[in-house]
Amino acid sequence: MAELDITKVDKIYHSRKGDVHAVKALDLVVKPGEIVALLGSSGCGKTSTLRMIAGFEEVSNGSITLGGKPIHTLPPAARGVAMAFEAYSLYPPLTIGENMSFALKASKLPQAEQDRRVKAMAEMLEIADILNKYPTSVSGGQQQRASLGRALVRDAGLYLLDEPMGQLEPQLRAVLRGRIKHYLREHNCTTILVTHDQTEANALADRIAVMEGGVLQQYATPAELKAKPANLFTGTFIGEPPMNVFTADVKANGETVAFTVEGGATLSYPAADFSPQLREALARNPRIALGIRPHALHLGEGAVKGKVVACQWLGDQTHVAVDVAGRTVVSVSQERVARAPGSDVALKVAARDLHLFDPASGKAIAHGDALA
Numbered sequence: 001m002a003e004l005d006i007t008k009v010d011k012i013y014h015s016r017k018g019d020v021h022a023v024k025a026l027d028l029v030v031k032p033g034e035i036v037a038l039l040g041s042s043g044c045g046k047t048s049t050l051r052m053i054a055g056f057e058e059v060s061n062g063s064i065t066l067g068g069k070p071i072h073t074l075p076p077a078a079r080g081v082a083m084a085f086e087a088y089s090l091y092p093p094l095t096i097g098e099n100m101s102f103a104l105k106a107s108k109l110p111q112a113e114q115d116r117r118v119k120a121m122a123e124m125l126e127i128a129d130i131l132n133k134y135p136t137s138v139s140g141g142q143q144q145r146a147s148l149g150r151a152l153v154r155d156a157g158l159y160l161l162d163e164p165m166g167q168l169e170p171q172l173r174a175v176l177r178g179r180i181k182h183y184l185r186e187h188n189c190t191t192i193l194v195t196h197d198q199t200e201a202n203a204l205a206d207r208i209a210v211m212e213g214g215v216l217q218q219y220a221t222p223a224e225l226k227a228k229p230a231n232l233f234t235g236t237f238i239g240e241p242p243m244n245v246f247t248a249d250v251k252a253n254g255e256t257v258a259f260t261v262e263g264g265a266t267l268s269y270p271a272a273d274f275s276p277q278l279r280e281a282l283a284r285n286p287r288i289a290l291g292i293r294p295h296a297l298h299l300g301e302g303a304v305k306g307k308v309v310a311c312q313w314l315g316d317q318t319h320v321a322v323d324v325a326g327r328t329v330v331s332v333s334q335e336r337v338a339r340a341p342g343s344d345v346a347l348k349v350a351a352r353d354l355h356l357f358d359p360a361s362g363k364a365i366a367h368g369d370a371l372a
């Protein structure tokens with residue numbers, strides 16, 4: 001298995017309506033055997049990135065190497081890359097089984113081994129019963145699994161999976177997620193998986209590359225992304241429900257650190273809750289963006305006062321939406337709590353659960369008691 005190195009890669013589409021800079025100066029390293037998720041909203045450049053790696057789009061700038069060998073100038077078939085496309089791209093005149101074995105034909109594997117692989121793959125993806133059918137006579141979800149299977153049965157240096165389970169219902173998705181992860185690990189597959197489903201990215205990936213507007217925002221493990229978002233974008237993009245963000249004025253002295261949020265409430269903490277370096281940084285940043293995850297915003301005694309907008313028990317947790325000085329924030333608690341809309345509540349948060357960002361650049365300043 002080989003390492004993939006993407007260095008300063010741009011993708012600019014030229015069209016009559018103007019240029020689209022779809023991928024901007026992308027740097028990304030995927031280690032041998034690593035599973036990486038490309039996560040981001042629609043149009044952020046995920047498919048463009050995969051297509052440049054696979055060779056279906058040219059890079060506008062930069063280089064891509066696989067196992068130390070430049071591949072961005074090679075034709076797709078010479079790159080040793082297997083790709084499952086977002087739009088499946090099955091061959092209509094071939095059956096599902098023939099589609100899946102198509103790429104193995106050129107592999108010189110004995111026929112019996114080809115058949116064994118296709119059968120095992122079809123069983124893993126629960127499409128063994130449709131191998132003799134044609135693509136147009138099976139469902140979108142079945143075509144999608146056939147397309148995924150066609151990529152995975154191959155021996156490739158790199159596997160690129162573009163939204164491989166987007167068409168599947170949640171239960172099947174969850175089952176296949178587990179099986180696919182096991183398969184990729186067992187075969188030590190270096191993999192990039194595109195998704196806009198955070199749960200899928202968290203469950204499958206060793207590291208997640210978060211993209212927005214063609215720019216890589218952060219590349220880290222799922223746990224790091226949650227605990228130490230590099231900027232306001234990842235902070236609010238990762239995590240469900242999204243992080244609450246207040247603008248706050250900071251006053252730090254030897255005894256206390258106080259954050260006055262919109263609406264006038266002040267969150268005050270003993271200075272000892274923060275490292276000296278962080279207090280110094282706060283002295284330089286009198287105005288910050290204060291991020292608080294809904295799970296860390298607790299109902300009860302606290303300085304931030306608001307009125308309940310909605311209170312929903314979801315079967316295993318309660319989401320309480322609270323209006324604070326005209327803004328709605330969300331508090332999540334593991335217990336079942338009942339608060340009538342319109343009732344007064346107070347909210348509190350521990351110093352270790354604060355995320356501080358520069359409000360102008362969005363860059364993280366600190367997470368909890370320490371500098372970012």
Ligand SMILES: Nc1ncnc2c1ncn2[C@@H]1O[C@H](COP(=O)(O)OP(=O)(O)OP(=O)(O)O)[C@@H](O)[C@H]1O
Pocket residue numbers: 013014015020021022040041042043044045046047048049086196
């Ligand atoms: N062939 C093309 N010509 C011009 N613009 C393109 C082309 N392909 C993609 N784009 C534009 O490039 C940007 C990135 O598109 P891309 O398909 O990479 O996004 P994506 O992250 O895969 O989105 P989705 O989640 O919707 O699949 C978008 O603004 C898109 O409109």
Ligand SMILES: [Mg+2]
Pocket residue numbers: 046047048086
């Ligand atoms: Mg796409």
